[in-house]
Amino acid sequence: MTAAHAPISAEPRRADFERWRRRSRLIRTLRVVLPAVIVLIFLGLIGSVAWSTFNAQPRAAQVGDEPIRLISPRFVGRDDKGRAFVLTAESAIRDRLDYQRVILKKPALVLDENGPDQMRINGADGVFHEQSGKLELSNGVRMEDAENAFTTAASLFDTKTGEVVGSGPIQGAGGLGEIQAQSYGVYGKGETMVFKGGVRTRLETKK
Structure with a gap:
């Protein structure tokens, strides 16, 4: 099968x-x-x-x-007459576009502290140019030395020469009496003060 x-x-x-x-x-x-x-x-x-x-x-x-912010800064130096100066402020900010430019809040400068030519300058705002040594003050500027006390809107202080100039109105009292003017300058060691523009004085006779 x-x-x-x-x-x-x-x-x-x-x-x-x-x-x-x-x-x-x-x-x-x-x-x-x-x-x-x-x-x-x-x-x-x-x-x-x-x-x-x-x-x-x-x-x-x-x-x-x-910007670099400084709290209670202190700058020291001498002018060309050998007088020491101290610049202080509540705060300071370096200009980020110009490192030599320092913006100050409530600056106060003392020139020849405790010396015969001591001068104090302070204001609400200020700008310090480190390279040129010039200090710009504005808003309620007050200047005073042993014989004079003045208030002004703005002033420019040269820390190298010790001279102060300003184009804003100034008023105050000096050794001879009250003075008002539109511009001013302080030269030498503070012994020479020049006032210009609408000068008004009120002399005081010493007894």
């Missing part, structure tokens, strides 16, 4: 073929998607670094641009 062989079904082959085709499509897709994902991650890292760099630059510049 001869045994009969059963016919081989095509279904398993078709199923294998379908699985192979799906796997092939998946591999092709991954070959495209994975490099694209890697590129996106790389671009994201570059963007993050660039953002951090550009963001940090303005902050660094802002910190560097902040």
